[in-house]
Amino acid sequence: MFGKYLENVRKMSPIVHSITNYVTVNDVANALLAIGAKPIMADDARDAAEITKICSALNINIGTLNEMTVKAMFAAGKEAKKLGHPVILDPVGAGAGSFRTETALGIIRELSPDAIKGNISEISTLAGALGAGADEADAQAGGKTKGVDADMSELINDENLLRNIRLAKSLAKVTGSVIIITGAIDLIADENKCYAVRNGHPDMADVTGTGCRLSAMTGAYIAANPQEKTEAAAAAVITSGLSGELAAERLGKRCGNAAFRDAMTDSLYLMDAQTLEKGEKYEIY
Amino acid sequence: MFGKYLENVRKMSPIVHSITNYVTVNDVANALLAIGAKPIMADDARDAAEITKICSALNINIGTLNEMTVKAMFAAGKEAKKLGHPVILDPVGAGAGSFRTETALGIIRELSPDAIKGNISEISTLAGALGAGADEADAQAGGKTKGVDADMSELINDENLLRNIRLAKSLAKVTGSVIIITGAIDLIADENKCYAVRNGHPDMADVTGTGCRLSAMTGAYIAANPQEKTEAAAAAVITSGLSGELAAERLGKRCGNAAFRDAMTDSLYLMDAQTLEKGEKYEIY
C-alpha cells in the first residue's frame, strides 16, 4: 500500500529545511538524499525564514537547542505555516529538561506542527502538559528518558498497545497533528485512526540518529503527499524501519553499529516502491 | 600534469583552519586527513584568529553561518591575510538568503579570498552583485537554488560552457580570486585562463558535503602550491572528481550513498600522483 508515497518523494524531490541537532545532522542530510529528497540547514534567525521560502517542508528537532536556534525555529516555523509547508517537530528530550519541554510545547502551540514524532517518554510528557490522554500518560510516568537513543526498542509492546494507541489519538485530537510514537511497535495516529507498524530491527537502537532521520524523512513524505498526511507519515516510519531490516539482511552476521548505520542509509537509497510494499508490516486501529 | 600538486600537499601536510557548517564538518576533517593535510576548526571570535596563526590556510564556508561564526570568519580572515595564508570562500546558499549573500560579499570585499568555489547559482549571484559578467549572469537568472546539494550535476554543460567560462574569468578579474564553478563540468578560472574539468561522477550529487570537502581541499592545495593558485585549485577539483569516479569503480554495481561517501574518502586517501595524472580530464580555455 505504501509504495506510492515513496514514489512521490522521488518524483517531487522536496527540499526539507532541517533545524536540527549537530549530533546527527550529517545522517539527516544523507538520509534525505537517500530517499530522493534534498537537505538544507539554516539555524540563525537572520537566515532561517528566508531559507524556508525555497523549501517544501520544515523539520524542527530540538536535540541540541540553544537560545539562538530556538529563535530560528520560530522564525522558520512561522514562514513555513504562512507558505503552507508541512512542519515536523521532533521533541528530543522533552521531559528530560524544562527548556526542551517548554520549547516543544511552544512550538506545538504557536506552529501547530503537521506531525510530532517522539518516543513514549517524550510524547507522554507533551500529552500530560496539553491535557491529552491523561489516564494513558499517567501510566507512563515511570518511563524515564535514558538518553536520546535509549527507548527505541522499548515500551510499546502488545501488552500496552491499545493504551498507547488511545494516547496517540488523544494527543492527535488536541494538537491537530499526526502523532508518531516510536518503539518496538511504532504508532502513527490522527484522531480517527492509528497505524501500528512492526517494521524495524533491534540494532537500530545502537545507531545514533535513527529517530532524527525519521523526522526529516517524514517532512519529505508529507511534502510529497500533502493530502494524506497520516499515511505519508506511516510510509516514512515503514521506510525507516524496513531500512533497518534490510541492513541486517545485507550484513548477515552480527556486525558493528558503524556498518549498520551505513547499511541503513544504503538500504534507503536502494529502496523502491515494490520493496517497500513487500516489506511493510502494519495494522490499522 | 597535476600529480605534483597532490605530492606537495602530502609533503607539506598543511593545517587548514575551516570555519564551516556543522552538517559536513566531519567529512571535511576526514577529507583533509585523506589527502595528507590536517584539519582544525575554531569558530568563536575569541578563538578563531589565534588558531589561524598555527595554520597554513583558512577555509570559510557559510553553510550554517550565524552571527557568532560570522564574526569569527572575519577575525580569522584578517589574521590569515596578515600572515599571507590562502583564504578560500565557499558561499553556500548565496542568493538563497540575504544574510548569506551579504556575508559572502562582505568576505569578498574585506578579505579578497584567494579562491571562491560555488555552484552556478551562487557564483551568478555574487557576479551580479559585483558587476562582473553581467550578461552571462543574467542568463542564469532562472537558476534557483535547489538545496545545497542540488546543483552539482546540472547547469554547466557543453552548450553553455563558453558563456560560463566568460563569467568565471570576469568574476576572477573583478575579485582577484581564483573562481571555481562546480557542475557536470567544473570550471577553474583566473582572469586569463580557465580549466574545464570533466572528472566527477553523477552519484556525488547524492552525498552531502562533496562541495564542502572540495573547498577545504582547495585550501590545502593552494597552501602547498602558493605560486600556482589556479593550477592548485584545478588539482583539488580533479582530485575530488576523480575520487568519485574511483569510488564508483571500486563499488562496481549500484550501491547506496553511504557506501559511496566512504569510498570517495578512501579513494582520496589512496590517491597518488600517478593515479591523478592517469585520471585527470581537463581542457584549457
Place this chain on the structure above:
Amino acid sequence: MFGKYLENVRKMSPIVHSITNYVTVNDVANALLAIGAKPIMADDARDAAEITKICSALNINIGTLNEMTVKAMFAAGKEAKKLGHPVILDPVGAGAGSFRTETALGIIRELSPDAIKGNISEISTLAGALGAGADEADAQAGGKTKGVDADMSELINDENLLRNIRLAKSLAKVTGSVIIITGAIDLIADENKCYAVRNGHPDMADVTGTGCRLSAMTGAYIAANPQEKTEAAAAAVITSGLSGELAAERLGKRCGNAAFRDAMTDSLYLMDAQTLEKGEKYEIY
C-alpha cells in the same frame, strides 16, 4: 586484567553527557553506543545542568568551544560534581589559543575533573600553567600543536617515557585528576602509579576524532567503575587502541581512512572482555 571494566560498562549502560565539538560529535555518540553506553548532548546553559541530572558522567571537550557552550560546560560541571558524577576534560587545542587554555584551566580549577586527557602539547601547557612537572614540561616546549589530529603518533616514545611519566604523575598530584597523555605510547597516571599502554595503530592518526571518542569512553568507564578510576581510564585507553589494531586486522591491506574509521567503531561494538584481555599491552610504573 581490564576485561571486567568493559563488562561493567555494558552492564551499567551509563548515559554520558558530552559537551563536545561539532566536528566529531557523531563519532562520539556512536562510539558510546558501541561500548554499551548511551550518549546525550546538551550545550546551552539553560539546558545542560538539567540534562546532566539524568546522566552518569559528564564529558567536556573544548574542541569548538564558544562563549555559549563554555557557560554550559560550567553549569553542567557544577551539577555533575554535586551529584558525584565523574567529569572528564579533553582540553583540545590548549596551548594553541588562549581562550582554550584559559577555559581548560578554569575547568580544572573550578570543577576538579576526575580525568584529563590530552596529547603531550596540551598536557604540557596545562602542567606548565599549574606549576606541575616544570622540568618535564619545559623539555616539551618545542612541541607545537599541529592540528588537533596531529600528535597522536608522536612525541611519547621509549626515549622520553620516564620523563613523561614523571610529568603525568606530577600533574595528577597537583590536580587530583587521572591524567591521560595520548601518543604512540599512552600514559594513564595518578600521583602514585602510571600505566603505559602500547595498544593502538598508526592509521588512527588519519581519522578525526579518535581522541574525542576516547574522552567520552573514559567517562563511561569511570562511571561504571567508580572505585578504580585510574584502571577504568586505562581500560578505556586500551579499548580505544585495541579497536584500532582490530580494525587494521579486519581490513587487511592498506585501506582508506573512512573504512578505518568505521572498522574501529565496529571493533568497539564487537569487543568483549576476553578480546580485550587478550589484546591489552601495558606496563605499570
